[in-house]
Amino acid sequence: MMTGELRQLIYKWALKNAYDHGGLAQEKAVISKVIAERPELKTAIKDLLGAVRDVVGQVNAMSLDAITQTLSELAPELMVERRMETRRKLPPLPNAVEGNVVTRLPPEPSGYMHIGHALSGLVNYLYKEMYGGKVWLRFEDTDPRKVRAEYYDSYRDGYRWAGIRWDYEKNNSDDMELFYQNAKRLIEEGKAYACNCSREVVRRLRSEGLPCVHRSQTVDVNLELWDGMLEGRYSEGEISLRLVGDMSSANTTLRDPVIMRVVEAPHPLKGERYRVWPTYDYAVSIEDAICGVTHVLRTSEFMLRDELQNLIRGYLHMPNPTFVEYERFEFEGTPVSRREIRSLIERGLVSGWDDPRLATIVSIRRRGIVPKALKEFAERYVALTQSRKVYSWDLLYAINRKCVDDLTPRMFFVKDPVKLKLEGLGEFDVELPLHPTGRLGQRRLRVSEELYVQQDDLRSIGEGGKVRLKHLCNVTLRSISDKLAEGAAELGPPEPGLRVIQWVPVNEAVDVRVLIPGPLLKPDGTFNELSLQVEGGVAERSVDSLEVGAHVQFERFGYCVKDKLPMTFVYSHR
Ligand SMILES: [Zn+2]
Secondary structure (H helix, E strand, O other): OHHHHHHHHHHHHHHHHHHHHOOOHHHHHHHHHHHHHHHHHHHHHHHHHHHHHHHHHHHHOHHHHHHHHHHHOHHHHHHHOOOOOOOOOOOOOOOOOOOEEEEEOOOOOOOOOOOOHHHHHHHHHHHHHHHHHHEEEEEEEOOOOOHHHHHHHHHHHHHHHHHOOEEEEEEEHHHHHHHHHHHHHHHHHHOOEEOOOOHEEEEEEEEOOOOOOOOOOHHHHHHHHHHHHOOOOOOOOOOOOOOOOOOOOOOOHHHHOEEEEEEEOOOOOOOOOOEEOHHHHHHHHHHHOOOOOOOOEEEEEHHHHHHHHHHHHHOOOOOOOOEEEEEEOOOOOOOOOHHHHHHHHHHHOOOOOOOOOOOHHHHHOOOOOHHHHHHHHHHHOOOOOOOOOOOOOHHHHHHHHHHOOOOOOOOOOOOOEEEEOOOOEEEEEEEEEEOOOOOOOEEEEEEOOOOEHHHHHHHHHHHOOEEOOOOEEEEEEEOOOEEEEEEEEEEOOOOOOOOOEOOOHHHEEEEEEEEEEOOEEOOOOOOOOOOOOEEEEEEHHHHHHHHOOOOOOOOEEEEEEEEOOOOOEEEEEO
């Protein structure tokens, strides 16, 4: 006959084996573990076989959740983290010379930074780390109407948070004199001309592939008009400087694009010092060259512009970088374009730029994504291809879970609570581990005869059924109603096969709510009304000790982050 102690031993190894194999334990594996621990049992192998078969049968009937819960209580030391498989780095970079790779982070400070910017920034940063080199943080801020002072810091903070360290920093708006000098040089060499056609005419002629009358002006006329632009003789929209490109090119960006224009709006950093501003392509072409950028890694929406930017540099005898273009980073159900996000905010459908359903950096931080997870995602999973790819949040969540698990305390949260009265249990303190491994220390709860448990747990167990209150006792349920359930407690180790549930002492309970963000957009692209669920319930008082932004795992519920809103948590993932 098997003793109770031996049964516990078998139970432990059956749980461990099931935990490692998706919920199904193998008798043979369990037997060899038991014998390794108690070699004398070889002589009673027949009895052992029977007992193992019995216990394995019980364990295999349990849900994976119950197996995990029970094992974490009975033998947390066996729950070693399952380590990642072999690590995959980013694919090699074309034309990269060891020690001489220069990349750049090129934000336009015109809106909040989002996960796509962070991943793109990480790709640039990781390549410069991989080959040794330098990375620039360069603000592309030459459109005074779009740029806002507060967004510079949003990017600095966001990149820093993502673990990106840049070697140099500058603003394109610091180089206005340089843009002017090169513009003059282009005019003198017959590569640019001043055009005072109306915007409509320019647009029409470009689409028809036809030059305007100004293209054949003399250099002297162009220089005079250019001086007039700089001196403020023209107002916005009246005149622009255009590049001599190729009016018949199939790539329409080459059809004599505007490179400098008058903008009568103050710049957040430069004030009203300048009124002639470079366009994006012109500024970037020059900046990439003078910063010594060897590799331009960016999303493929810019692809048509490579040829134009190379043409500008060619005219100015500047070197061209190697371009690596990839599709922008999209996540399912989540808008990334600023226009879309702004519209959702204006329509009152999300609460602001940090709404936990969005993919801005402030949002994903609120939702508990950690930098380490983003970095691993960038290294292992981003596809640097030009075909559209929509990433799954679940993948990022799975990586994030591994990153936060070791440091995240466990606590009890009970949704839809119902009182369970356990007569004769008395009042006493229990110490519960903050982490299954015991590494994070203990928390103390004062237990009394009334505890909150989850309504649906009691219902599915039913009157007369038995349940395990984690780390506390086994309970036989006597009666269950909407308001109150009653049961008999039996202190001691978990009984094999019981469902393990969390609980909160009534006199230690605090009311909390959990915001559960879901996909903002339905698969057809329309707003998902059910994108934010709110779960109300009670948590153990230990949650008071958590700081805003701290992670916690509510057992059997999921990983959450303590939010800035009072008594509120934001759900991260399972
Ligand atoms: Zn013209």
